Amino acid sequence: MFRDILLPNAKLKQSGVYYESGLERKTEAITANATYFGNPQWAQEYLDFCHRDAHFRSRWLAAAGDWTDKVVIDLGCGPGNIFATVGGKPRLLVGVDVAPGSLELAAKLGYTAVLADAAYTPFRSHVADIVAINASLHHCDDMAAVLREGARLVKPHGLLVTDHDPQLTAWDYKGIAKLMWDARLWVYRAIRHGFHKTGSQQSWGLRTEVHHQPGDGVTKEFFKSTLEPLGFDVHVYPHNHQIGAEALSGVVGPAQWKYRLGNVLSGRRPSAPTSALSLMCVAKRRGDAPNLTAE
Numbered sequence: 001m002f003r004d005i006l007l008p009n010a011k012l013k014q015s016g017v018y019y020e021s022g023l024e025r026k027t028e029a030i031t032a033n034a035t036y037f038g039n040p041q042w043a044q045e046y047l048d049f050c051h052r053d054a055h056f057r058s059r060w061l062a063a064a065g066d067w068t069d070k071v072v073i074d075l076g077c078g079p080g081n082i083f084a085t086v087g088g089k090p091r092l093l094v095g096v097d098v099a100p101g102s103l104e105l106a107a108k109l110g111y112t113a114v115l116a117d118a119a120y121t122p123f124r125s126h127v128a129d130i131v132a133i134n135a136s137l138h139h140c141d142d143m144a145a146v147l148r149e150g151a152r153l154v155k156p157h158g159l160l161v162t163d164h165d166p167q168l169t170a171w172d173y174k175g176i177a178k179l180m181w182d183a184r185l186w187v188y189r190a191i192r193h194g195f196h197k198t199g200s201q202q203s204w205g206l207r208t209e210v211h212h213q214p215g216d217g218v219t220k221e222f223f224k225s226t227l228e229p230l231g232f233d234v235h236v237y238p239h240n241h242q243i244g245a246e247a248l249s250g251v252v253g254p255a256q257w258k259y260r261l262g263n264v265l266s267g268r269r270p271s272a273p274t275s276a277l278s279l280m281c282v283a284k285r286r287g288d289a290p291n292l293t294a295e
Contacts, residue, residue, distance in 0.1 A: 001091065001092045002092060002094070002112050004127075005071070005092070005094075005123050005127040005128075006122055006123060006124065007122050007123060007124055010122035010123075011122075012114070015100075015115070016104065017103070017104055017107035017108070017113065018100070018103040018104065018106075018107055018113035018114060018115055019112075019113065019114045019115065020114075020115045020116075021114055021115060021116035021121070021122045023098065023116070023117050024117060024120050025117065027141050028207070029139065029140065029141045029207075029208070029210045030098050030117065030141075032204060032207035032208045033097075033098050033099055033139055033208045034098045034099045034100070035099075035204050036099070036201075036204040036205055036207070036208050037078055037079070037098075037099035037101065037102040037208070038099035038100050038101035038102060039101055039201075039204075040101045042195070042201060042204075042205075043079045043101045043102045043105055044079065044105065045195065046079060046081070046102075046195075047078070047079035047080065047081055047084065047105055049194075050081055050135070051081040051082065051134060051135065051164065052081065052084065052085050053085075054244065055241065055242055055243055055244040055253075056085055056241075056244075057085050057086055057244075058244025058245045059163070059239070059243070059244050059245055059247050059248070059280065060082065060086050060134075060163070061086060062244070062245035062247075062248050063159075063161050063163075063248060063280060063282045064130050064132065064159055064161045064282075066088050067083070067086060067087075067088030067089070067093070067130065068088045068090065069089065069090070069091050070088075070090050070091060070130055071090065071092045071094075071128050071129045071130075071155075072090045072092070072093050072094070072128065072129065072130045072132060073094045073095075073096065073121075073123065073127075073128040073130075073131050073132070073150075073153055074093070074094065074095045074096065074111070074131075074132045074133075074134075075096050075118040075121070075131065075132070075133045075136060075146060075149070075150050076097060076118050076133060076134070076135075076136025076137075076139065076140070076146075077095030077096060077097050077102070077103075077111060077113075078097060078099070078135075078136075079101075079102040079105035079109075080095060080102075080105060080106035080108075080109040080111055081134065081135075082132055082134050083095075083106075083110065083111065084109055092112065093110055093111050094111065094113075094114060094123075095107075095111035095112070095113050095114065096114050096115075096116050096118055097113070097114075097115065097116075098115065098116075098117065098118075100115060103115055118133075118136065118140060118149060118150075119140065119141075119142060119145040119146045119149050120149070121149055121153065123153055125152050125153065126152075126153070126154065126155050126156065126158075127153055127155065128153045128154055128155060128158060129155055129158045129159070130154075130158060130160075130161065131150040131151075131153050131158070131159070131160045132161050132162075133146070133147070133150055133160070133161070133162040133163075134162070134163050134164050135163070135164035135165065136162075136165075137162060137211070137218065138165045138166055138209065138210060138211035138212045138216075138217065138218070139208050139209065139210055139211075140210065140211075141210065143165075143211060143218065143222070144222070144226050147160075147162070147223070147226050147227065148226060148230065150162075151226075151227055151230045151232065151283070151285070154232075154285045155285065156285055156287045157284065157285060157286075157287055158284070158285050159282065159283065159284055159285075160227070160232065160281070160282075160283040160284075160285070161280070161281065161282050161283075162223075162279075162280065162281045163278065163279075163280040163281075164241075164278050164280075165211075165217065165218045165278060165279060166212045166216075166217040166218065166277065166278060167217055167218060167219070167274070167276055167277060167278060168215070168216060168217035168218060168219050169217075169219070169268075169274040169275070170217075170238075170259075170263065170268075170274065170275050170276055170277050171212070171213070171214055171215075171216075171217050171277075172214055172215050172217075172266065173214045173262050173265075173266050174265070174266040174267065175265060175266070176265045177261075177262040177263075177265035177266045178214055178266075180261075180262065180265070181214060181262070189202055218279050220236040220238075220279065223236050223279070223281040223283070224236070227281075227283045230285075231285055231286050231288065232283040232284060232285050232286065233283065233284045233286060234281065234282075234283045235248075235281070235282045236279055236280070236281050236282075237250070237279065237280040237282070238252055238273040238274065238276035238279055239251075239252055239253055239276050239277070239278055239279075239280060240252055240253040240254060240255040240259075240276050240277050240278070241253075241255075241277060241278065242254050242255075247280060248280075248282070250273075252271065252273055252275075252276045253276075255270060255275070255276070255277060259275075259277060263275045
């Protein structure tokens with residue numbers, strides 16, 4: 001089944017439990033992601049603690065449905081957080097990432113793991129029932145290129161679902177809020193908070209966050225302008241992280257006090273949809289969509 005979805009000229013090399021497609025380029029962002037998420041300890045920690053809660057599962061099941069008997073391609077799969085949380089029995093589950101350590105963990109969960117650039121995958125067009133991109137676009141050099149590549153892989157009437165990329169308007173901190181944003185690194189490092197336990201972990205982690213900066217991030221217009229010309233019906237849902245399926249009904253959900261404070265100090269209403277931390281995009285490819293090819 002896996003071989004059936006490969007491009008005719010694709011050359012993959014088996015490397016332990018994953019395939020190597022080869023990286024056409026090696027940018028600073030790719031190096032940072034390969035280093036951070038390739039570290040076995042950091043990758044395991046990310047798998048154990050990120051995107052594993054009931055809210056996440058509820059939201060993804062509402063957006064994409066049950067993965068059972070589906071062909072699913074997870075771009076920027078990391079160690080496999082989405083499938084570890086959502087579950088199901090896909091007919092084919094493919095994970096693409098640049099980090100060998102993460103791919104090894106994903107393979108243990110049942111992914112057919114492929115080391116490749118998410119903007120240049122070795123797959124035929126229109127092969128996936130679901131293309132999933134979670135917390136990955138903002139780690140990539142060119143978010144639009146990765147989104148277009150994901151779109152290319154979706155079958156007619158299939159789904160492209162993205163989530164957990166920072167909404168530009170919510171993270172555009174101003175004045176004192178921006179100073180607090182910068183100061184957080186010293187505080188987190190001092191108390192060994194989360195993924196800031198060592199200087200090396202913090203440094204490499206920050207290098208991966210290419211578009212997770214004040215004044216950067218994703219917007220509703222970004223998703224619509226990229227995907228609608230490719231033949232997708234696009235719905236974008238702003239949400240905070242402690243909300244499940246209700247996000248698809250327009251419920252933003254609660255945010256932690258530090259994010260509410262940051263929005264207030266930046267002159268924004270914390271409860272506004274534009275102040276929600278992330279955007280979830282659910283895009284369905286129409287049957288009359290343009291014939292996208294990799295050539």
